[in-house]
Amino acid sequence: MASLNAKITDAFHELASERSGSKDPRVRRRDCAKPMAPGTAVGGCAFDGAKVALQPITDVAHLIHGPLACEGNSWDNRGAASSGPTLWRTSFTTDLTEIDIVMGHSEQKLFKAIREIKEGYAPAAIFVYSTCVTAMIGDDIEVVCKRAADEFALPVVPVNAPGFVGSKNLGNKLAGEALLKHVIGTLEPDEPGLCDINILGEFNLSGEFWQVKPLLDKLGIRVRACIPGDARYLQIASAHRSRAAMTVCSTAFVTLARKMQERWDIPFFEGSFYGISGTSEALRRIADLLVRKGADPSLLHRTEILVAEEEAKVWKRLEAYRPRLEGKRVLLNTGGVKSWSVVHALMEIGMEIVGTSVKKSTLEDRERVKQTLKEENLLFESMSPRELFSLLLERKADIMLSGGRTQYIALKAKLPWLDINQERHHAYAGYEGMVQLARQIDLAIHNPMWPQVREPAPWEPALVVAKRAKREA
Amino acid sequence: MARVVSQTKSAAVNPLKSSQPLGAAFAFLGIDGAIPLLHGSQGCTSFALALLVRHFNEAIPLQTTAMNEAAIIVGGADRLEEAILSLKARTRPRLIGICTTASVEARDEDVAGDVENIKRRRAMELMGTEVVVANTPDFDGAIEEGWSKAVTAMIEAIARPDKQYRNPRKIAILPGWNLTVADIEHLRETAVSFGLDPVILPDVSGSLDGSIPEEWMPITYGGTKLKEIRDLGATMQCIAIGEHMRRPAEALQRLTGVPYVLFRSLTGLENVDRFIRVLAAMSRKQSPLNVRRNRMQLQDAMLDGHSHMAGKKIAIASEPDQLFQLSDFFTAMGAEIAAAVTTTGTSKALEMVPAKTVKVGDLSDLESLAATADLIVTHSHGREAARRLGVPLMRVGFPMFDRFGSQHKLTILYRGSREVIFDFANIIQANHHPPNPWPLDSTDRRGSQ
Numbered sequence: 001m002a003s004l005n006a007k008i009t010d011a012f013h014e015l016a017s018e019r020s021g022s023k024d025p026r027v028r029r030r031d032c033a034k035p036m037a038p039g040t041a042v043g044g045c046a047f048d049g050a051k052v053a054l055q056p057i058t059d060v061a062h063l064i065h066g067p068l069a070c071e072g073n074s075w076d077n078r079g080a081a082s083s084g085p086t087l088w089r090t091s092f093t094t095d096l097t098e099i100d101i102v103m104g105h106s107e108q109k110l111f112k113a114i115r116e117i118k119e120g121y122a123p124a125a126i127f128v129y130s131t132c133v134t135a136m137i138g139d140d141i142e143v144v145c146k147r148a149a150d151e152f153a154l155p156v157v158p159v160n161a162p163g164f165v166g167s168k169n170l171g172n173k174l175a176g177e178a179l180l181k182h183v184i185g186t187l188e189p190d191e192p193g194l195c196d197i198n199i200l201g202e203f204n205l206s207g208e209f210w211q212v213k214p215l216l217d218k219l220g221i222r223v224r225a226c227i228p229g230d231a232r233y234l235q236i237a238s239a240h241r242s243r244a245a246m247t248v249c250s251t252a253f254v255t256l257a258r259k260m261q262e263r264w265d266i267p268f269f270e271g272s273f274y275g276i277s278g279t280s281e282a283l284r285r286i287a288d289l290l291v292r293k294g295a296d297p298s299l300l301h302r303t304e305i306l307v308a309e310e311e312a313k314v315w316k317r318l319e320a321y322r323p324r325l326e327g328k329r330v331l332l333n334t335g336g337v338k339s340w341s342v343v344h345a346l347m348e349i350g351m352e353i354v355g356t357s358v359k360k361s362t363l364e365d366r367e368r369v370k371q372t373l374k375e376e377n378l379l380f381e382s383m384s385p386r387e388l389f390s391l392l393l394e395r396k397a398d399i400m401l402s403g404g405r406t407q408y409i410a411l412k413a414k415l416p417w418l419d420i421n422q423e424r425h426h427a428y429a430g431y432e433g434m435v436q437l438a439r440q441i442d443l444a445i446h447n448p449m450w451p452q453v454r455e456p457a458p459w460e461p462a463l464v465v466a467k468r469a470k471r472e473a
Numbered sequence: 474m475a476r477v478v479s480q481t482k483s484a485a486v487n488p489l490k491s492s493q494p495l496g497a498a499f500a501f502l503g504i505d506g507a508i509p510l511l512h513g514s515q516g517c518t519s520f521a522l523a524l525l526v527r528h529f530n531e532a533i534p535l536q537t538t539a540m541n542e543a544a545i546i547v548g549g550a551d552r553l554e555e556a557i558l559s560l561k562a563r564t565r566p567r568l569i570g571i572c573t574t575a576s577v578e579a580r581d582e583d584v585a586g587d588v589e590n591i592k593r594r595r596a597m598e599l600m601g602t603e604v605v606v607a608n609t610p611d612f613d614g615a616i617e618e619g620w621s622k623a624v625t626a627m628i629e630a631i632a633r634p635d636k637q638y639r640n641p642r643k644i645a646i647l648p649g650w651n652l653t654v655a656d657i658e659h660l661r662e663t664a665v666s667f668g669l670d671p672v673i674l675p676d677v678s679g680s681l682d683g684s685i686p687e688e689w690m691p692i693t694y695g696g697t698k699l700k701e702i703r704d705l706g707a708t709m710q711c712i713a714i715g716e717h718m719r720r721p722a723e724a725l726q727r728l729t730g731v732p733y734v735l736f737r738s739l740t741g742l743e744n745v746d747r748f749i750r751v752l753a754a755m756s757r758k759q760s761p762l763n764v765r766r767n768r769m770q771l772q773d774a775m776l777d778g779h780s781h782m783a784g785k786k787i788a789i790a791s792e793p794d795q796l797f798q799l800s801d802f803f804t805a806m807g808a809e810i811a812a813a814v815t816t817t818g819t820s821k822a823l824e825m826v827p828a829k830t831v832k833v834g835d836l837s838d839l840e841s842l843a844a845t846a847d848l849i850v851t852h853s854h855g856r857e858a859a860r861r862l863g864v865p866l867m868r869v870g871f872p873m874f875d876r877f878g879s880q881h882k883l884t885i886l887y888r889g890s891r892e893v894i895f896d897f898a899n900i901i902q903a904n905h906h907p908p909n910p911w912p913l914d915s916t917d918r919r920g921s922q
Contacts (some may be wrong), residue, residue, distance in 0.1 A: 036515050036539035039556030040563070045516030063484065067575040069492035069611035072485075073520035076854055077527070089857065095485035095835075098612050101579055113484035120486075132514045132576040133612070136545055163514035164545045164576065384563075385532070389689040405523070408532035412685050 004135075004160050036167065042382075042405070045163030047131050048074070049171020053252055054127055054159065054178070055088055056080035056203055056228040057236065061123035064093040065110050065141060066131030070163070071095075079424070081207035083230050087123055096133065107139050114148040114156060124233035125155035127178075135162035155233065157182045169251055176256030179227070179236060184260065187237035189224065194295045196224040196242040197286055198266065200257050201249030202273075204229025208427030212273050215310070215430065219302055221286060227253065240264040244289035246271050246282060267293065273429040275345025276314055280307045314431040318349055321438040326350035328445060331392055333357045333383075333402035334420055342401065342420065342437075344372050349438055354395040355380055385409050399445050414454050416444040475826040477818050479833050486837035487854060489790050490816040491871060493609040494572035495521040496619025496650060498535055499871075501570030501605075503675025504627070505696040508534045508566045512553055512584060513574030515539045517611070527874035529681050534692050536560055540576055549577055550587040557591060561602055564691040567699050570623060571606045578610030603699060605630045615816040616871060617717045617792040620650035624674060624721040627702055634728045637706040644755060645708040645731065646673045647722055649715025651795040651870060654682040654880040656889060660739075663886060666763060667756040672701045672708060674721075681880060706731060710755055712748075714739055714885075715794035716822040737822060738798040739885040740893060741805050742771060748886070767887035774891040775806065781898035783807035788843030790836060790851040791870050793820035798884075799850060799869065800826050802893060812842030814851075848900065865904040867896060 044052070047070060055062050055078070064071035075091035082088065094113050100106050114126055126148075130141050141158045149156040161174035189196075197216075202209050209229050216223060225231055225239035240260065245268035247257045257268040267289050271282035287295075287303040329352050332342060343353050353373060358366050359382040369379060383391070389409050392400060400410040403421030410417035418440055420428065428437045456465045498509035498521060511518040518537035525533045538556040540549050557569055573584050585606045592604060607623040614622075624647060644664065648657055657678050664671040679695010686694055705711075706729030713722035713735045722733035734751060738744050745768075749760055785808045789800055793815050800810045810828035818833040832838050836851065840858035843849050849859045852870045859866035873879040882896075883889035 036537075036541060037555070037559070038538045038552040039510070039536055039559030041515050041537050041539040042519070043515065044519045045514050047514075048516045048519060067492075067610070067612035068485070068488060068490050068615075069494065069517055069520065069575065072488040072490045073492055073495060073524050075488065076857075077523060090837075091485075091487045093485050093488060094483065095488065095490075096612050098610070101612060109483045113482075116482060116484045132516075132540075132545065133579050136576065136579060163516040164540055164542050166541075167515075384691075386689045386691060404526065408526075409689065412532065412689070414685075 004165065040384075044168035044171070046161045046165045046167065046171035046174060047129060047163040049168035049173075049252075050159050050161035050175040050178070051129060051171075052078065052168070052203075053172045053175035054228055056082075057127075057231045057233060058082040058088045059085040059124040059232050061087055061090070061092055061117045061121055061126045062129065063110075063113060063117060063126055064091075064129045064131065065096075065106070065113075065134045065139065066094065066129075067096045067101075067133055068093065070129075070131045078203075079206050080204050080229055081210070082204075083210075085124075085232070087121060090121070092117055101133065101137060104137075106134060106137065107144050110139070110141065110144050111148055114144075115152065118152050118154055123154075125157060125183075127157045127159055129159045130162050132163045135160075135164075155183070155186070155237075172252035173255050176253050176259075180256060180259055183233070183236050185237070185240040185264070187234060189238035189241050192241040193222055194243060194293075195219075195221045195290055195299070197221055197290065198239050198242045198245040198260070198268075199223055199226040199229075200245055200247045200268070201251075201253040202226050202229045203249070206424060206427040208273075208429035208433055211427055211430040211432040212279070215279075215283060215306065216286070218306060219283070219287065219299065221290065221299075227256075240266070242266055243293045243295070244268065244286060246286055248272060274342050274433070276311060276348055276431060276434055278344060279430050279434075280311060283307055310431050314434060317435050318438055321435075321442050322350055324442050324446065325438060327352060328398040328441075329354045329396060330441075331355045331395065331397040331400045333388060333400060333406055343369055345434055345437065346441075347372065349434075351441075353378060354397050355391060357381070357383065389413060399441060401441075414450070416447070416450065418444050474824050475813065475828050475831045477823050477833065478830050479818055482834075485835045487835055487840075487858070489814060489835050489839070489851070489854070490615040491524065492517075492521065492574075492611045493614040493616070493619035493622075494574050494607075494611060495524065496614075496616030496621075497570070497572040497607040497609045497623035498619075499525070499616065499650060499677075500607075500620045500623035500627075500675045501568065501572070502533065502680060502693055503677040503696045504568050504570070504702075505679065505693060505698050506567035507570055507693045507696070508536055508560055508564060508568075508691070509570045509572060510536045510538065510556055510560065511572050511574055512538045512549060512556075513540055513576040514545075517574045517576070524872050524874075528872040529880060530877070531681055531683065532690075534564075534680075534690075545576060545580075548580065548582055549584075550582070550590075553584070553587055554591045554595070557588075557604060558595065558598060561599060566602055566692045568603045568605065568627075570627075571604065572609045572619065572623065573606070574609070575611035578608065579612070584608065603631055615792060616650055617715075617794060617820070618817065621717040621720050624718070625724045627674070628705065628721050628724045628728065631699065631702045632705045632725065632728055633703050634706070637704070637729070639709050639731075640670070640707050641709050642668065642670045642756075643708040644669050644671050645705050645711040645725065646671050647711065647713045647718045647725075647733075648673060648675075649718050649794050651792065651798065651884075652714065653882055653884060654678045655883045656885045658682075659883055659886055659888060663764065664752060666761045667752045667758050669752065669756050672705060673697060674702060674705070677880075683880070705729060710734065712736065712751070716797070716820055717794055737794070737825065738801055740798050740890050741802040742768075742775065742887075742890065743805070744801075745771075745886050745890065764887070767891075771887040771891045771894075774894045778894040778898040779806055781901045782894070784809065785847040785901060786811035786845065788812040788814075788839055788846035788849050788864070790814035790839040790849075790855065792816050793822045795870050796831070797822040797826050799893075800828060802890065803850075803897070806894065806897075811846050812839060814839045814842070848897070865900050867900050 071093035145156040145158040159178045161171045224242045225235040247270045260266045269285045272278040287299045399416040401420045501509040522535045538552045607626040609619045674697045676697045680693040711733035804827040813828040813831045823831045850867045853875045883892045
């Protein structure tokens with residue numbers, strides 16, 4: 001456990017990041033590992049975070065070492081897309097029983113499980129995740145993985161992030177540490193190019209990175225590794241030869257980006273593919289970093305041309321939605337990078353933001369929202385469902401954008417809602433994604449179903465109906 | 474009689490199981506004004522919550538003691554107390570149902586003892602709220618056991634043990650987890666139509682049936698009232714549905730002397746007939762008109778549907794009681810259980826499953842046994858296997874996250890049995906392939922849909 005503790009401390013020791021670097025270490029620790037209060041806590045644990053951050057690597061077998069619940073209750077619940085292998089969607093767990101734990105068989109069972117998976121599924125690598133119980137009973141997954149790797153001549157990567165060590169966010173960071181320690185830099189690429197980049201913290205949910213990749217292709221920029229979305233093991237193993245990097249979900253992988261910069265001199269920036277100006281800025285900064293690292297300077301010019309063309313096209317397409325969405329009031333309940341990037345995008349098409357949550361956001365994320373919104377009291381921290389429910393009514397929101405966990409707060413209040421988190425069914429990244437987002441918001445707000453469901457029941461007395469109408473007006 | 478074959482693999486691949494604490498939390502959700510509290514790390518709750526939400530498409534009240542590293546080392550009693558008091562203060566529940574997880578149980582913590590201490594020390598603050606503990610480690614059992622243990626725990630902690638006046642109209646019904654909201658509503662209406670006054674424990678209608686309260690509710694609304702549990706001793710007779718409900722039924726009998734009768738399944742003509750006879754005997758009434766009509770409609774559905782079911786090979790995977798309920802019904806309609814997979818091997822219901830063997834295992838076991846089946850019957854996680862094999866999937870049980878309305882599907886009594894026939898026959902008809910004009914090899918035939 002000692003090495004794990006050291007790793008956790010290290011994960012919070014974030015110095016060089018442009019957005020986190022200014023922070024006092026105590027603030028940093030607070031940001032990343034807010035104490036979890038019994039009876040009021042929501043959200044995932046460190047194990048959840050680690051698995052989320054690595055599972056979209058598609059040709060790897062992800063083996064969860066612990067009792068059933070950790071994997072049995074959580075598998076097949078995220079919509080990352082793969083352009084090839086489907087192995088990542090197969091669920092593997094050692095499903096420890098009481099006998100395994102009492103008799104001390106668990107390490108042995110893990111080793112056998114690794115063998116079974118190697119023989120039955122021929123994975124590119126196996127990632128082994130520890131969980132609360134296996135960490136508690138002292139299973140040394142690092143040693144088991146090393147032995148298995150030697151014996152089976154296969155990369156077997158320990159991911160040491162048991163749930164109890166902290167939040168989902170911490171788990172993201174520990175996943176980055178595992179990649180850094182065991183994967184990245186273990187393989188030399190065949191033909192490193194001057195325009196190779198890494199994208200970190202892009203999950204390719206609903207395949208949305210595929211809306212961005214063609215833009216990069218047009219510019220001749222090659223994504224050597226998109227971590228973790230639609231990634232292959234070998235791409236990640238050779239990611240250290242890329243020339244530049246962008247972190248998309250910074251809270252997840254900024255530490256990884258910083259360490260890759262230190263170790264392999266890969267400059268990075270924190271950006272977003274949400275919104276029109278966000279996408280344009282990201283493209284420009286990628287080009288800029290590459291040119292500074294020796295790519296042909298004409299890349300800058302070509303980028304400007306592409307941006308100008310694409311922006312003109314997307315604005316034209318958005319014109320159709322503007323009259324339908326202008327002045328509509330949005331409440332955002334999401335976190336991290338989306339707290340400012342989506343806000344910005346929605347304001348671009350004339351919508352009014354009546355509130356946005358800044359939970360899971362870094363200090364710099366907050367700064368950006370403040371600058372965009374120009375009004376501090378629109379920012380709120382994590383909220384209880386009841387508070388969120390009243391906020392929706394108080395501020396007369398026309399729609400709430402959030403993740404699946406809070407959807408019923410809006411829906412049960414008979415208000416439009418749109419999923420912008422991991423379970424969503426539409427891709428919102430890039431220029432294309434902005435049109436899709438506008439379309440989905442339009443469909444949600446203007447659905448003819450709303451007036452019907454709000455209609456009072458035939459047996460409701462007129463007095464009650466009038467009272468409610470007055471309250472809602 | 475089926476032979477139960479235990480698991481030999483070290484890696485479970487595509488788990489069939491959901492965890493035991495989730496099953497217990499599910500049962501607590503059937504109580505009015507309740508909140509289940511998972512005692513363990515934060516993730517245990519977050520995963521269970523996400524899965525329940527995906528299945529029901531409802532907001533689910535569920536909380537965690539959020540055990541951290543210190544609690545894992547020194548024990549979780551303090552965090553348990555903090556969680557109980559915080560929940561009480563914020564949401565004023567009538568019941569806090571504690572479900573222990575593997576992290577606490579592997580430490581061998583005396584959670585029941587801890588809760589007794591907390592109740593004693595904080596008696597004033599906790600007035601008006603029952604706190605009940607179900608010991609449900611993740612490394613043992615699955616939904617079915619978790620559900621059964623939570624119901625037993627509620628009976629033992631809340632039902633009044635003293636002698637009470639028995640109301641001849643009142644009966645207690647203890648439904649298994651595999652009964653849907655619609656099943657429970659139908660069960661109640663049927664009992665009421667005999668002039669009986671049923672107390673159903675747990676009753677997942679209300680908070681899980683899609684109704685919309687005016688205000689935001691942080692606890693369950695609808696379901697069994699605590700007073701009804703307290704007064705279970707005043708019922709004449711207890712009806713338990715599913716082998717896993719024998720344990721709570723016995724607890725009730727031990728505590729209050731109320732006798733029980735156990736139905737392993739309420740699906741299929743013979744099983745329902747037996748149940749209706751019991752209701753008629755208890756109420757001393759003739760079967761009402763609607764029940765008679767429903768029986769005729771089931772007979773008709775059996776006549777219409779049997780040819781689509783006859784000779785069909787079924788690969789089925791579920792918790793023991795549901796496995797028995799459905800395979801018993803399918804074979805009674807002429808189908809054959811070609812493969813049966815279940816979550817845990819201790820239930821007596823497994824021996825009764827009409828298959829040569831029942832494999833304790835996962836969905837990869839089902840997949841390897843189902844290649845030549847005509848139909849796969851399991852929950853939504855089976856969709857990948859079904860797609861790979863090209864065998865149609867009938868979704869049953871938990872979780873069902875890629876279809877709407879699972880809670881409003883009837884599966885029991887005459888009407889529910891009829892619905893199951895319709896479902897089954899429709900899937901078979903939709904996937905019926907006429908012979909090809911030229912012979913194909915087997916892989917092509919499977920992949921062609």
